[in-house]
Amino acid sequence: MKTIRALSALGAAYAVVLAGPLFAGAPTAKPEDVGVSSARLKRVDELVQRHIDAGDFTGAVTLVARNGRIVRLEAQGLMDVEHKKPMAKDGIFRLMSMTKPIVGVAVLMMMEEGKVRLQDPVAKFIPEWKDMVVAMPQDGPSGPGGPGPGPAAAPGAAAGPGNAPAAPKYYVVPAERPVTVRDLLTHTSGVVSGRISNYANRAVAAKPNETLADYIPRVGKVPLEFQPGARWAYSATTGFDVLERVVEVTSGMPIDRFLQKRLFDPLGMRDTTYIPPKNNPRLVTRYTRSADGLKPADDPDFMNGVYFSGGGGLFSTASDYAQFALMLANGGEGNGVRILSPRVVELMGSVFAPDTLQGRPKGESFGLSVRVVNDPAAANTFLSPGSFGWSGAFGTHFWVDPKKHLVAIAMTQTSNQEFLRDFENMVMQAVVD
Numbered sequence: 001m002k003t004i005r006a007l008s009a010l011g012a013a014y015a016v017v018l019a020g021p022l023f024a025g026a027p028t029a030k031p032e033d034v035g036v037s038s039a040r041l042k043r044v045d046e047l048v049q050r051h052i053d054a055g056d057f058t059g060a061v062t063l064v065a066r067n068g069r070i071v072r073l074e075a076q077g078l079m080d081v082e083h084k085k086p087m088a089k090d091g092i093f094r095l096m097s098m099t100k101p102i103v104g105v106a107v108l109m110m111m112e113e114g115k116v117r118l119q120d121p122v123a124k125f126i127p128e129w130k131d132m133v134v135a136m137p138q139d140g141p142s143g144p145g146g147p148g149p150g151p152a153a154a155p156g157a158a159a160g161p162g163n164a165p166a167a168p169k170y171y172v173v174p175a176e177r178p179v180t181v182r183d184l185l186t187h188t189s190g191v192v193s194g195r196i197s198n199y200a201n202r203a204v205a206a207k208p209n210e211t212l213a214d215y216i217p218r219v220g221k222v223p224l225e226f227q228p229g230a231r232w233a234y235s236a237t238t239g240f241d242v243l244e245r246v247v248e249v250t251s252g253m254p255i256d257r258f259l260q261k262r263l264f265d266p267l268g269m270r271d272t273t274y275i276p277p278k279n280n281p282r283l284v285t286r287y288t289r290s291a292d293g294l295k296p297a298d299d300p301d302f303m304n305g306v307y308f309s310g311g312g313g314l315f316s317t318a319s320d321y322a323q324f325a326l327m328l329a330n331g332g333e334g335n336g337v338r339i340l341s342p343r344v345v346e347l348m349g350s351v352f353a354p355d356t357l358q359g360r361p362k363g364e365s366f367g368l369s370v371r372v373v374n375d376p377a378a379a380n381t382f383l384s385p386g387s388f389g390w391s392g393a394f395g396t397h398f399w400v401d402p403k404k405h406l407v408a409i410a411m412t413q414t415s416n417q418e419f420l421r422d423f424e425n426m427v428m429q430a431v432v433d
Contacts, residue, residue, distance in 0.1 A: 025268050025323050025335065029069035035433035036064070036071050044426045045074065047419070052077045055293055057395060057414035058285070059087035061318045064427055065407045068330060073318065079284040082296070090319060091284045092277055093411045094299065096312035096392030100240045102324060103310040104185055104369025106247045106259060108344050115250040118185075118368075121178035122220075122242060125249045129220035132179060133172040134227055135196040168196045172223050179228050181246065184239045185368045186353045188231065190224030192238035197225040201238065209306050212255065216245040232359030232366060236393075237302070237311030240369075244310035256308050266337040267323040272316040274308040283315075286394055286413040294414060312392065318409050321398060325389075325407040329400045349388035349402065381421065382428035391420060399424065404431055 031038045041064065048060050059077025063070065075087040110116040116125075123129040183189035192201045204218035219238060226233070244255040251258050256274050264272050276299060277283050287294040302309045327334030328349075331342035340348075351374055353366035363379025365372045370388040373379055389399030395412035397420040408427045410420060 025319055026065065026326060027069050029067075029071055031071040031430070034066040034069055034071060035431060036066055037430050037432045040430035040432070041072055041427075043430070044072070044423065045076065047422055047426050048074075048076045051416060051419045055289075056416045056419060057412040058287055058294060060395075060410060060412045061087060061089060061091055061093075062411075062423065063318045063322050063407075063409040064430075065322060065326060065329075066431070067405050068326060070322070079282075081285070081287075081294070087284070088282055090271070090282055090317050091411070092271055092280060092282045092315050092317055093284050093396055093413060094286060094303070094312075094392070094394050095314045095316050095321070095396055096394050097236070098316075098321065098390055098392040098396045098398060099310060099312050099314040101369045101390055102259065102263065102314065103240050103243055103247070103255075104348065105263065105324075105328075105340065106255070107181065107185065107243050108340055108348060108368065109262060110247055110250045112341060112344060116181055116246060118180065118182040120181050122181065122184070122246065123178055125246045126217055126220065126242070128217035129179065132175045132220060133223050134175050134190065135168075135170040135172055135200070135223035135225060137196060138169040138171065168199055170196050170223070175224060176227050177229075179224070181243070182352065182368075183228050184235070184243050186232070186366050187234050187239060188229050188353055188357070189235065189239055190226040190228055190230070190233065191219065191235050191242065192222060192225075193233040193235040194225035197222055206302070206307055208304070211307060212241060212245045212248060215307070216242055230358075232353050232357050235311070237309055240310035242310075244308065254308075255310070263324075263339065264320075266339065267327060267335050269316070269320040269323050272314060272320045274313050274315075275305045276303050277315055282317075284411075284413050288414065318411050321409055321411075322407060325398055325400055325409065329402065329405060329407050349386060349400070382425040384428075395420075397423065404428075406431065 031041055044062055051057060058081050059079055061075050064072040073089055075089045077087050079085050079087045079091050107116060179189045192198055200222045204222060206215035247258055248255050286297045288297045303313060323334055327339055328345055332338055332340030332345045348368045349372055350367050351365040351372055352368060353360060355362050355365045355374060363375040365374045367388055370390050373381060373383045373385060373387045376383055376385060384401050384403040386403055387399050387401045391397040393415055395415045398409045400407055410423045
């Protein structure tokens, strides 16, 4: 631990060496020019360094923008401890569940073209999803699932120690209604989102070199965790993998090509990809916590360059993701290109699954692929009402604040929920008008 802290301090000292253009994809500004306090924004530096010193993660990249102008893009700590490599502002991170809002936008694009509707049953696009059934536990409740980003399980695999949970006992009943696109976007579908469905999904797991087209039709035979719409439970990977397949069917393009052509290229997101950049020197090493400190960790099996997971398969940089977030903050237009209409962006951040629904924490509802803060006091956050965004299981986080015209991004490669919540507060306390 002492070694990591010492090297992290060395990485922080190298931050000046990394100086260069703040951000190539958007205009920059002095914080005070857009109503942000420079002195208060420095508290983000202090927050990040405290967590590096505590051994919570080796390094981080943080970005803040207001009124479409970047006021902060900083790299602190190390991106690779073993090689004493300072964190780079253009470091490439595994987004994990921050992939989901990107997939959500792809679905909304298909809706704007009249090819998909929120109320459409998934079976309209994937016939194997007709006549689905719901699991009824016989050995205790299956549980609704947690409110945050789920485990890095392979598509079709169950989460848990050793990836081999005990077989649950259950019987099945017919689903009262079909699973819809809205259910998937809001995590109210019951698709692979609890103990029983995760276990049953093992039988249809995606094999090496299989694609969405191979795997997703088989998921229609997996029992749902609960009746569609009955509660909120996080579908860590499969729910948004299904949405990707819907986009493929309706657009006529593989999801990687669709996103490249329709989103990444227009927005100038040059470093965002499903293909693991293993030989890229800017790839940030992933670390997990252990009794002996932070240890390097391998990528999940689904990051294989063949299976493009909508639940968590993308790699990106803070600057690239800022282009996506700024597009949302600007009502659907970014880099001079309109991706969505203002009305559809507004819908994306609206309350579709309220915080009164079983499974949602107080003050935090859910929109179309994003968490929505509807009551900051109940949620114990400084964020403005209507702020929306999401996180990733390996320590990535973003939100858009339409009220304050603000975007913020934090990227590490070791999960730490405390840091992410404190980062929100440190950014918001720096906004002074």
